[in-house]
Amino acid sequence: MLVLTRKLKEAIQIGDDIEITVLAIQGDQVKLGINAPRHIDIHRKEVYLAIQAENSAAAEAHEASLAELTAKLKQWKQR
Amino acid sequence: MNIDTKYHGTVAVKDEDIIRFPHGLPGFADEKRFVLLPLADTPFVILQSVKTPALGFVLIEPFSYFPAYEFELDEAMVEQLDIESERDVAVYVILTVADPFDNTTANLQAPVVINARKRIGKQVILSNTPYKTKHRLFPEKAAT
Numbered sequence: 015m016l017v018l019t020r021k022l023k024e025a026i027q028i029g030d031d032i033e034i035t036v037l038a039i040q041g042d043q044v045k046l047g048i049n050a051p052r053h054i055d056i057h058r059k060e061v062y063l064a065i066q067a068e069n070s071a072a073a074e075a076h077e078a079s080l081a082e083l084t085a086k087l088k089q090w091k092q093r
Numbered sequence: 094m095n096i097d098t099k100y101h102g103t104v105a106v107k108d109e110d111i112i113r114f115p116h117g118l119p120g121f122a123d124e125k126r127f128v129l130l131p132l133a134d135t136p137f138v139i140l141q142s143v144k145t146p147a148l149g150f151v152l153i154e155p156f157s158y159f160p161a162y163e164f165e166l167d168e169a170m171v172e173q174l175d176i177e178s179e180r181d182v183a184v185y186v187i188l189t190v191a192d193p194f195d196n197t198t199a200n201l202q203a204p205v206v207i208n209a210r211k212r213i214g215k216q217v218i219l220s221n222t223p224y225k226t227k228h229r230l231f232p233e234k235a236a237t
Contacts, residue, residue, distance in 0.1 A: 052168065052169035052172050052173065053169075053172075053173060055116070055169075055218070057218050057220065058220070061202075061218060061220070062119060062218065064202075064226050065119045065120070065200070065202065065203045065216070065218055065226060066119045066120035067120070067226075068187070068189060068200050068203070068226040068227070069118055069119055069120040069121060069150070069187065069200075069203075069216075070120050071189045072150055072151065072187045072188060072189040072190075072200065073121075073148060073149075073150060074190075075151050075188070075189075075190040076190075077099075077100055079190050079192065079194065080100070080132065080135060080137060080151065080190065081135075082194055083135075083190060083194045083197060084134065084135040084136065084137070086194050086195075086231070087136060087230070090231055
């Protein structure tokens with residue numbers, strides 16, 4: 015991993031079109047500003063990992079459970 | 094062309110039925126082509142991978158189950174999905190089917206948004222949203 019030290023208001027340029035600037039530092043929190051093209055998705059890492067994990071869990075569904083789930087939904091909707 | 098599927102056996106699909114996911118889905122980056130197959134006698138629609146028969150996500154239309162659900166697509170998403178009109182957009186959420194079924198959840202934080210006209214799809218990760226990856230489909234059971 016490349017490691018760079020930056021101060022407040024300093025930036026890092028990645029490739030031709032991605033720029034990351036240190037906007038604020040407060041205690042153990044760092045606020046970053048990111049300029050990137052619109053086709054680049056930017057997410058908090060833990061959020062992205064949570065979505066990945068949820069997708070993996072969601073891919074495990076089985077046909078039998080879907081039939082039972084449908085029955086349950088119908089019951090529930092009628093209440 | 095015929096594809097093998099998780100829930101529908103072998104299905105004939107036309108090129109124009111295929112929805113492109115240019116970036117795949119989180120965790121499934123190599124899966125870039127899907128078809129939507131309604132599952133008979135259920136409210137579910139399966140997002141079936143064209144290349145991987147065993148990969149089919151269970152989707153529902155969120156608004157009948159979560160009437161207050163709403164989100165805004167930012168400019169970058171509108172551009173990526175090449176959306177010209179709201180009418181072209183279909184929104185689904187992915188279910189995580191649990192055993193017991195009461196614990197089944199919907200991922201409202203990352204809806205699947207499809208430009209039906211252009212046949213482009215994306216699982217959009219909402220930021221600065223109150224929605225989570227797990228919302229119970231049967232909320233009144235949460236108390237017990």
